[in-house]
Amino acid sequence: MKKNIGKTRIGFFSLSCCEGCELAVLELNRDFVNALGFVEILESRILREKNPEQELGIAFVEGSIVGKDDLEKIQKIRQRSKFLVAMGACATIAGIPGIRNSLPEKTKSALPLHAVKKPLAAVHRLSDFVKVDFELQGCAINEKEFLKILVQLHHGFFPRLEEVPVCKECKEKENPCLLLKGIACLGPVTYAGCDALCPGVKAQCIGCRGFTKDANFASLKSMFKEFGLKGNEIKNLFTYFNNNPFEKGGF
């Protein structure tokens, strides 16, 4: 007989970010209230006044690691949670704060880094420092995907990132392909899960869900060159969100 699984204890944490991902969770609306039936939000700086540190089933962490205090914080969170889910582009691919890593050397060295209390040389995603069990991609995350993995983890199913590019969902949505019109789109190298949001409104995918491991950058880049994009334009596009120092799709 299956045991009664009880409520899953979760916490939300944010490092350096805009906190939009935690808000995006509220997009579940009624489903959010219903979810409170099987999860218990033990920690959330936005929703809770008192946040004593306790053992957690799942820690959802947004934001990237900018300084050593972020690092210490995430290490502590890791220690006391069974699962750690990185949430949003900042936490999974260094995201917008990580543009700092991709700045030209001159600008980078002139940055007033001392404004960060204990600065790190680069902005990092979580998995550079701690074990991350699952990455919820996107800027901001897709709330339906959040619910899906919350439910799966609650039941003991370990979700895994599948190597599916945005183009798959783009085709399902029946959008006209932008690459065919000569517009540079990162869909073929970006993880799906957003329902091809941007191509759906005729805007190119800018890679907020991170690059797939299977990505063929060489082919895409040479395609962009054929479209007439200049070197720095291609670089800007590839480093819109994908700025993690260890993995930047060739930049």
Add this chain to the structure above:
Amino acid sequence: MNIFQASNCPAWKFLNDFCVIVLGYFLKKKNLLPYLEFLQEENGLQAIVPVVNSNGATCFEELSKENSENLFLDSKAFFSAKKFFLPNREREFLFEKKAASFEIHETIKHRHKVLFGLRSCDLHALNALDKVFLDFYGYDSLYRNKRNTVLTIGLECLKPEKNCFCESFGTSKPDFFDLFFWEKKDGFFVEIGSPEWEKLYCKKFFEKTRENRNSQKENCSLKLETKNIAELLEKNFENPVWEKESEKCLSCSSCTQICPTCYCFAIEDFFIPGTEDSERYREWDSCQLQQFTRINAGIFRQSRKSRLRQFVMHKLSFFRQQHNVHLCVGCGRCIDACPAKISLVEIASQIQKNPIGAD
């Protein structure tokens, strides 16, 4: 099975192929939309028509007040009507937890539809899908139930597009339809293809005619020699062309998503939030993705080369060996859709030019 068997019957084929005068009616162009609306309102069918969608792509949608102005009849739709038989996401079962056990509810949901505007290649594509889902080691009920409640109205193609090569597969001549509309000056010659057609009959709009169905279709400029292609490719499994072409490939899976005959799907279970009940879904999958062959021991088709090869070989060789038809109907959609401009015609003809083991 309700699909009219006679369309496969040799006598019927003979009649159709060699007699110029066929039984049929005439429908005026201006009556087309009223006719489709009639089918929707009077005959209670859900009319699916090719339209330009809000993003500017051509695809099949249910006819409605909003999109009736956007009817697209110039050429084949960019997105095929495959989704009405194999939706990209479809619930198979609901497993309801009942005490220690479960109750299984099967999804049986389908509306009687009429699909208008299928081109000859689309009709042949349906036939290929039928082979897999109606009689290949059993049937698939989700497909079968849908297939049995869909009536098809084909539409003649006058001007093939740049990447069309249906003639190479002999799929330029329509087969397997309930009605087929041949383009005529200010109207259509309506050919009857199955006994089901009566459900589509409308006295108000169908006129008796002396017209014939003579086709004015232009020939495709793109050609592929398909004789023995299956055997040739099988021998050229290690041809360097695969490696060369796959360097361009983005593995975006657009080709398989858009192909009217690609049918591979994945099955997944999901819990319904807050309950012990779960649902089983089926979703399009694609041989272009690594996960397609991932098992505990590893990924069988890890390289881009082997995945691209699987696509082309399945189309032109494997399926042919299984079912005696090609899994390609020459619609050219995969060539249209490929951002890297990879073309299976190009690959096949390169291999034809430079086969390995030619002796």
Add this chain to the structure above:
Amino acid sequence: MHQFESPLKPELAEIIRVKEETPFLKTFTVRFLDKKKQKQFSFIPGKFVMASVFGFGEMPISISSSPYQKDSLQLTVNAVGNISRQMHLLGKGSVVGLRGPFGRGYPIQKFRKKNIIFFSGGCGMASMRSAVYAVNAKKELFGKLFLFHGCKSPQELLFAEDIAKWEKEQNFNVFVSVDKPTPDWKGNSGFVTDLIDKVDFPVENTFVLMCGPQAMMNIAIEKFRKHGFKPEQIFASLERLMHCGIGKCGHCNIGKEYVCVHGPVFSGSELEKMHLREG
């Protein structure tokens, strides 16, 4: 309009016994809740069922019990991923879904009066056990029997009791090898494929049945061929990803074959024509 019952619909079955074989392998004895279904259920060794753990998914699992065992069937499951790990958490009385049997099993009928070599590696032993049981039950009909089995460590030896029993039987030559032996391991060590060169077995009138990791089978087939076996004498069971089990979903496609309906057991001559190494 007439509705068609879905061939994808699982039948409910109850777990009546769970046996822990090795740290990662458990054997589940299951019985259909529907008595009629249980009665009708018959299979040829090598065939598999699709087992559902509701909410987690469905996976192909070979039947590891004897085809002559009528009141229940056994599934030996390796905990590798989501569904299989969840299955391991289920106990007696839990309800799972089963569909099948599917595929083509070992053509045991053809082997009458012939010698048989059972060759398995790792949890390939699961489907092999069923074949051994089937043959062993009517031993008088067959020639000499050989069993080769390899696993990583003595700890991971599957069906140790069965193997011990077979070892004692007459006319049954059992060879077990472990890759990494422990000090107390008395049997063979090294890859099981190495045994092919060491053991004497007849080639004439002998059939080889094979199940295990593809890398092992590739080597084994090569070696058996070197010893003079013709492709028709070899039968191997392949593993591929399967979602439907009825030749529709496309995952297990290799060339013109679908492993789920044309296999999982293929003869050596079929295997030669298949694209097994795609890279």
Add this chain to the structure above:
Amino acid sequence: MHSDEHFSLENITKIEGHASLEVQLKSGIVEKCEFRIQENHRFFEDLAIGKSFEEIPLIMSRICGFCCSSHLNTAIEACEKALGFEASEQTLLLRELAINMEFLKSHALHLYLLVLPDFLGKESVLNFDKKEHQYIHDALDFKKTATDTLNVLGARAYHTVNFRVGGFSKFPEQGQLDSCMKGLEKMRSKAFQAIELFSKFVSGQIFERKTNYVGLVGQGYCLLCGSIQCSDGTVIPEENFLSHLEEFVVPYSSAKSAKFDGKEFVVGALARINLNGKELCSDAKKAIKDSNLKFPNFSPFYNNPSQAVEMLQTIDSSIKILNEIKIRQEPLQKISPREKTGTGVTEAPRGVLYHSYSIGSDGLIKKSRIVVPTQQNSKSIESDLRDFIPSLLGLQKEKAGLEIEKLIRAYDPCISCATHFLKVKWRKS
């Protein structure tokens, strides 16, 4: 709380971002009061350098999750001004609609989820009992109406994607907008209730402190454009904002503070109604009267009912826009770059928001400058606390702490935004 006390509130919760407070009391007088913003810098002003103007809005949207649309639209406005581009009327209307919805969403979340628990004496919304659950539903309903509309406008509620420099990559469909209108109309009665609810909480409040209020004033209750007005009578055009602003570094905080013409000032909902209350829609005015709210008002706590009034205001002005608009699909304008600086000033939910970019002839950003509301308010928060804390003497410590947090929360400080824009010179000791 004693008259001599040193205390600090670490990690103030239920606000957007990371902040803390340190207070030193001596003989009943506040000697030290430091409102510390503790977020790490993300250097948005520097990140912009070298990016093309087309990319800027989407990057700036990520400054803050609470007011992403405001940052996005302000950045677009700044870029378009630099490029000398005038957006179509339809585009402007839809942008205004987006800002209105941003207000509704942000105010509703702040009031119901962050402020309300204080007044109901609950630790968190998560501890609300059955009866109070209705408030959560109300909050989510307001938010849903707003984000549904934002979804229609921008494809995603947070960090919308199709607002672009030059217009929209794709305009929403008329049918979808019509259904947004229905949703908004349904929420009107709830908005009246909200005003009543939140004005009840301040009815006994006597604390007030006269200060300067700054906001956009122009045609109607304007949020997108207008001229900057200060309650001392100064009126300046948007572009000149920075020259009147004096920014200075406070050593204990990672964000700068600011003064307007040398005086500290307040921006936000209260400032807007104080300055521009006459332009509120008639129903909002009526609701103010019905719930006995008095404007102009000098109590920081009145920021909360002001936000509630603005919720009704934004619903009504959105309905007006939706009534007017008939969508025509216009292609996205391709703009050729020119060398110039452009400034965009809008009202964000928390107050005046300023973006300015210098674009080079190659279309790349050369210089950028951003001033956010919380940064402007931080000086006032401290001054308010200086005046407020002595009135809490004799209260239990915990209670006093709660009162202090209430006041801070009333400002709806948005810390995420506040920190990212300064080059702080830290004193090396």
